[in-house]
Amino acid sequence: MKLTSLRIITKDIRSSVSFYEQITGLKAQWYTEDFAELSMPLITIAIGSTQTMKLFGEHMTESESTQSTIIEFLVSDVDGEYERIKEVTDHIVQEPTTMPWGNRSLLFRDPDGNLINFFTPVSAEAVKKFS
Known part of the structure; x- marks a missing residue:
């Protein structure tokens, strides 16, 4: 599959x-x-x-509720993407934040309310996972 x-x-x-x-x-x-x-x-x-x-x-x-799904994109520089994305939308849910599992994450919504996560691995384990 x-x-x-x-x-x-x-x-x-x-x-x-x-x-x-x-x-x-x-x-x-x-x-x-x-x-x-x-x-x-x-x-x-x-x-x-x-x-x-x-x-x-x-x-x-x-369509049903968009509250239970997050569309995720691996990006090379989440902080740089934040500067670009905040010009595209004012629906930022969470500014870049380092998560406990080792990714730095930016969460925002699309025009329909779907959650989108742009993330960059930052811990050694997360970097290895996505290499």
């Missing part, structure tokens, strides 16, 4: 795609007016409007 994609369902696809283009530095590939993807070497972020959920079934028009 191989995890290939993370799909985000949004009410405002243009805003969400623009946001993810800004934070990743990637250009989205649009397939329809309701579906776009940002491809990275190991995973693709797919973004679909709530309209795409109707294709999965009659009662699938609304």
